Amino acid sequence: xSLSSFFQYFVPKEERFYPLYQKQAEYxxxxxxxxxxMLLETDLERLQSLKAEVKACxxxxxxxxxxxxxxxxxxxxxxxQREDVHELAELMDDFMDRIDDCGNIIFTRRFxxxxxxxxxxxENIMFAAESLSNIISRLPNLSDASKRKEISRLCQEIKTxxxxxxxxxxxxxSKLFSQNYSLNEIIKRKxxxxxxxxATNSVKYISDKIRSIISKL
Numbered sequence: 750x751s752l753s754s755f756f757q758y759f760v761p762k763e764e765r766f767y768p769l770y771q772k773q774a775e776y777x778x779x780x781x782x783x784x785x786x787m788l789l790e791t792d793l794e795r796l797q798s799l800k801a802e803v804k805a806c807x808x809x810x811x812x813x814x815x816x817x818x819x820x821x822x823x824x825x826x827x828x829x830q831r832e833d834v835h836e837l838a839e840l841m842d843d844f845m846d847r848i849d850d851c852g853n854i855i856f857t858r859r860f861x862x863x864x865x866x867x868x869x870x871x872e873n874i875m876f877a878a879e880s881l882s883n884i885i886s887r888l889p890n891l892s893d894a895s896k897r898k899e900i901s902r903l904c905q906e907i908k909t910x911x912x913x914x915x916x917x918x919x920x921x922x923s924k925l926f927s928q929n930y931s932l933n934e935i936i937k938r939k940x941x942x943x944x945x946x947x948a949t950n951s952v953k954y955i956s957d958k959i960r961s962i963i964s965k966l
Contacts, residue, residue: 881952911949
């Protein structure tokens with residue numbers, strides 16, 4: 750597959766797929782920043798407001814995915830191209846869903862305090878979302894070798910952040926059962942660290958997919 754045969758559909762002037770990927774990335778980046786704020790917020794009313802904003806990002810992302818499906822239906826692509834184009838959009842939607850899951854857990858579990866490890870995991874998710882947004886902004890310029898190199902670097906950055914969160918997840922689970930928490934508190938914190946881990950895995954799947962697509966060009 751040549752660069753022109755696949756990534757012609759990302760070019761903004763054609764108003765096809767690229768602007769939709771870009772909009773998904775914007776919702777993801779905004780949602781990840783709101784998620785970090787939720788972990789630092791102690792005021793219940795403000796926390797509820799932040800949760801509503803995260804949900805709005807998730808709902809907006811769902812609407813973009815619907816637009817994506819409609820656009821894909823109207824566009825002639827080979828089955829190979831169609832699979833890659835569709836899967837990337839679905840993976841980005843999954844990432845936004847996982848961020849929303851994190852917001853729901855934070856709000857419903859009513860944490861009195863949040864460990865620094867959990868805050869660091871949320872920050873890593875935010876940094877990964879920023880890297881993803883930077884990757885998407887470079888997709889229309891893949892004929893430029895320097896842009897492809899930068900995308901590869903950003904994908905590696907996401908992988909590193911995912912590895913860091915894996916380490917934090919493992920160590921946190923170990924510490925959780927050695928602390929003097931009630932069973933209820935253990936369950937709440939286990940739920941949160943799990944959804945943070947799931948969100949981190951989701952963004953890594955996106956970077957892996959982008960690397961796979963570029964390797965076929």
